Amino acid sequence: MPRKVIAIDGPAGAGKSTVAKELAKRLGYDYLDSGALYRAAALKLMTAKLDGDASDDKIMEILKDTHIEFSNGKVYLDRADVSERIRTPETGHYTSVFSTKKVVRDFLQVLQKAVGNTADLVAEGRDMATVVFPNAYRKFFITANEDIRAQRRFNQLNGKVSFTDALKDVRERDKRDSERTVAPLMKAPDAIEIDTSNKDIETVLSEIMRELA
Ligand code: DC
Numbered sequence: 001m002p003r004k005v006i007a008i009d010g011p012a013g014a015g016k017s018t019v020a021k022e023l024a025k026r027l028g029y030d031y032l033d034s035g036a037l038y039r040a041a042a043l044k045l046m047t048a049k050l051d052g053d054a055s056d057d058k059i060m061e062i063l064k065d066t067h068i069e070f071s072n073g074k075v076y077l078d079r080a081d082v083s084e085r086i087r088t089p090e091t092g093h094y095t096s097v098f099s100t101k102k103v104v105r106d107f108l109q110v111l112q113k114a115v116g117n118t119a120d121l122v123a124e125g126r127d128m129a130t131v132v133f134p135n136a137y138r139k140f141f142i143t144a145n146e147d148i149r150a151q152r153r154f155n156q157l158n159g160k161v162s163f164t165d166a167l168k169d170v171r172e173r174d175k176r177d178s179e180r181t182v183a184p185l186m187k188a189p190d191a192i193e194i195d196t197s198n199k200d201i202e203t204v205l206s207e208i209m210r211e212l213a
Pocket of ligand 1 (some may be wrong): 035036037038072092099100124127128177
């Protein structure tokens with residue numbers, strides 16, 4: 001039986017994860033970071049030495065024996081905790097590449113829907129409101145301007161990349177996430193848009209809580 005889902009979508013660095021995690025905690029809902037599932041799948045495919053040119057058959061051959069689970073804020077790939085390993089810039093790049101593929105999205109969509117059938121959920125990603133949970137109880141689209149998102153990414157990576165590279169990465173990911181043919185990043189017509197550029201987390205959360213009241 002589908003449960004109550006609050007869907008939160010938006011581009012990289014808009015603050016979705018922070019907001020979604022805290023919202024789930026306050027509501028007593030489960031939290032699903034769908035990007036972590038995409039990252040784990042990409043890590044598996046990278047480890048198998050596949051790249052963006054790999055055929056669907058080759059990708060499926062690897063994924064069909066792959067176990068991915070998101071539980072208590074951690075992501076497990078074939079039962080191993082890969083929560084840290086999936087956060088490297090290299091995995092981020094490959095995730096953005098592999099997530100353009102229908103074969104990957106179909107595989108992960110089954111997992112995501114299963115989570116939505118077992119618990120009330122705050123689900124965050126790129127296509128939560130448009131594709132995976134079109135009947136979500138509430139939908140939000142979280143944005144922020146490009147420079148601010150790049151700055152957040154720069155801070156998050158703790159000096160591992162320059163600001164210029166963080167900005168370049170944000171632009172590349174926006175382009176790939178929005179222009180892909182399968183499940184592109186877009187605001188669902190019935191989603192409420194929140195720009196977090198000059199807002200702190202408490203302000204954003206109270207806007208969301210007001211909408212939910
Ligand atoms: O949210 P994130 O930065 O961890 O996402 C990593 C990549 O995964 C991002 O480039 C787009 C992709 N992604 C997706 O295509 N669909 C989702 N629902 C979540 C993430």
